[in-house]
Amino acid sequence: MKVFPVILSGGVGSRLWPTSRALYPKQLLPLVSERAMLQETAARVVDPAVFAAPMVISNEDHRFVIAAQMQEMGLKPLAHVLEPEGRNTAPAAAAAAEIALQEDEDAILLILPADHHIGDQAAFLSAVSAGAALARDGRLVTFGIIPTAPETGYGYIREGAAIGESRGREVATFVEKPAAAIAQTYLDEGGYYWNAGIFMFRAETILREMDTHCPDIPKHVRDAVTLGARDNDFFRLEATSFAKCPSDSIDYAVMEHTRSAAVIPVDMDWSDIGSWSALWEIGGKDKAGNVISGDVLTVDAENSYIRAENNLVAAVGIRDLVIVETGDVVMISPRDRVQDVKALVQKVAEAGRTEHHIHKRVYRPWGYYEGLDEGERHQVKHLMVNPGASLSLQLHHKRAEHWVVVKGEALVTVGDKVQTLKENESVYIPLETKHRLENPGREPLSIIEVQSGSYLGEDDIVRFDDVYGRVPEGS
Numbered sequence: 001m002k003v004f005p006v007i008l009s010g011g012v013g014s015r016l017w018p019t020s021r022a023l024y025p026k027q028l029l030p031l032v033s034e035r036a037m038l039q040e041t042a043a044r045v046v047d048p049a050v051f052a053a054p055m056v057i058s059n060e061d062h063r064f065v066i067a068a069q070m071q072e073m074g075l076k077p078l079a080h081v082l083e084p085e086g087r088n089t090a091p092a093a094a095a096a097a098e099i100a101l102q103e104d105e106d107a108i109l110l111i112l113p114a115d116h117h118i119g120d121q122a123a124f125l126s127a128v129s130a131g132a133a134l135a136r137d138g139r140l141v142t143f144g145i146i147p148t149a150p151e152t153g154y155g156y157i158r159e160g161a162a163i164g165e166s167r168g169r170e171v172a173t174f175v176e177k178p179a180a181a182i183a184q185t186y187l188d189e190g191g192y193y194w195n196a197g198i199f200m201f202r203a204e205t206i207l208r209e210m211d212t213h214c215p216d217i218p219k220h221v222r223d224a225v226t227l228g229a230r231d232n233d234f235f236r237l238e239a240t241s242f243a244k245c246p247s248d249s250i251d252y253a254v255m256e257h258t259r260s261a262a263v264i265p266v267d268m269d270w271s272d273i274g275s276w277s278a279l280w281e282i283g284g285k286d287k288a289g290n291v292i293s294g295d296v297l298t299v300d301a302e303n304s305y306i307r308a309e310n311n312l313v314a315a316v317g318i319r320d321l322v323i324v325e326t327g328d329v330v331m332i333s334p335r336d337r338v339q340d341v342k343a344l345v346q347k348v349a350e351a352g353r354t355e356h357h358i359h360k361r362v363y364r365p366w367g368y369y370e371g372l373d374e375g376e377r378h379q380v381k382h383l384m385v386n387p388g389a390s391l392s393l394q395l396h397h398k399r400a401e402h403w404v405v406v407k408g409e410a411l412v413t414v415g416d417k418v419q420t421l422k423e424n425e426s427v428y429i430p431l432e433t434k435h436r437l438e439n440p441g442r443e444p445l446s447i448i449e450v451q452s453g454s455y456l457g458e459d460d461i462v463r464f465d466d467v468y469g470r471v472p473e474g475s
Contacts, residue, residue: 001136004055004203005054005110006096006110008057009027009058011086013115016273016279018329018331022358023062024363037117047125055080055100057096081234086247088247094221094245095225096203097109097203106204109203117272119268120267127264130166130264134166140258140262141168141199141263142198144195147194151194155177155194156194157194158174158191170262175192217245217253221241221242275338276335288301289302290305291306293308295311297313304321305321306324307325309325322334366389366468377454383445383448384446385444386444391436394434395434396431396432398455399452400431401428402426404425405447410437434464
């Protein structure tokens with residue numbers, strides 16, 4: 001039996017704000033290595049002797065970025081499933097099971113969050129092998145991380161009796177995130193593990209267990225898969241059926257109720273990268289205990305995490321701080337208060353700002369744009385168009401645009417005229433005029449776009465033709 005990896009790419013990682021934001025969350029970012037965390041997760045399961053092609057489950061907003069990251073790795077997912085709305089991990093697992101059964105009636109699923117760090121690949125693969133053996137026998141397997149500290153941010157699993165000659169143990173109970181004193185007793189007693197949220201089971205087994213313990217989930221997921229539709233390289237679950245699913249996790253919906261739960265204890269240098277302090281913990285530290293990323297200068301700084309993404313960050317005389325700069329935001333917190341960053345994000349949203357939702361650089365299927373200047377009735381952006389990519393044929397009701405080619409070669413449509421522009425050449429696009437920008441070359445195309453008009457919002461777009469299948473208006 002091959003193992004079918006299922007990468008769950010949901011959530012916004014608000015505790016890692018301002019780097020992680022709703023439209024470009026932590027799993028799509030290179031936080032631990034040069035690759036995005038989603039790519040690191042996919043790289044763990046590429047051995048064709050063990051694994052089928054991975055399945056990715058995400059929302060619609062992230063689909064093109066994920067597709068580009070998979071393409072960058074040379075990976076073609078078995079399926080890229082788009083959820084019309086987030087319903088937690090149990091419906092996602094049910095959808096993966098239904099799809100996997102279409103490929104292999106004996107399929108074993110390996111459910112992997114996209115945003116975890118695993119430093120010991122050999123230990124991970126060994127645990128997968130042990131888990132697969134138990135899954136084949138009808139067990140619902142979870143991975144229990146051998147704890148190294150009385151962590152209060154994780155749920156725990158208490159082990160029961162050994163399962164034959166395997167590495168697995170029965171699950172005695174799942175424990176909610178404990179207070180610090182209780183967590184310390186777990187370490188002192190032994191037999192308790194952090195709940196990593198990684199699962200293995202046969203597709204047929206998880207659906208049968210769901211039919212018993214949470215029947216509304218598989219019922220509506222089956223409809224959502226049956227009525228779903230292919231859209232280029234994506235599979236869209238049918239929205240009305242999927243919305244009827246209760247929102248529940250695999251833990252609550254199944255694992256806490258089944259009599260078939262098993263835990264594989266494992267030490268694989270694991271972290272869920274749930275906060276900035278987690279990145280400090282696993283990061284390479286200098287002699288003063290600092291983890292430094294980007295253009296940073298320090299004098300007399302100790303035990304701090306300092307990340308500069310766009311500008312120089314200079315710090316003097318600081319201790320135990322987290323400083324993160326992203327070009328449009330500087331966030332500063334004591335290292336032991338970073339769990340409260342989520343409350344800060346809520347404050348940003350309540351103030352009617354956009355920095356919780358979107359980055360200064362906004363990625364699109366054709367490349368990205370980045371705001372350079374904004375004022376009354378004008379806006380300046382930098383557009384980077386990937387080789388061979390094109391924007392949609394579109395028009396704007398309330399703004400005109402002026403494009404200047406900075407680098408590369410552009411194929412531009414304005415009304416009925418199609419022309420090629422080279423470096424330092426420009427074109428004007430009047431109001432209510434159909435236009436398109438394409439990059440016919442092999443190098444990225446760099447454009448400066450100057451917008452002027454009474455309204456400059458991104459929703460003033462009417463699309464007539466789009467190779468990415470986006471809806472005619474908006475998105």
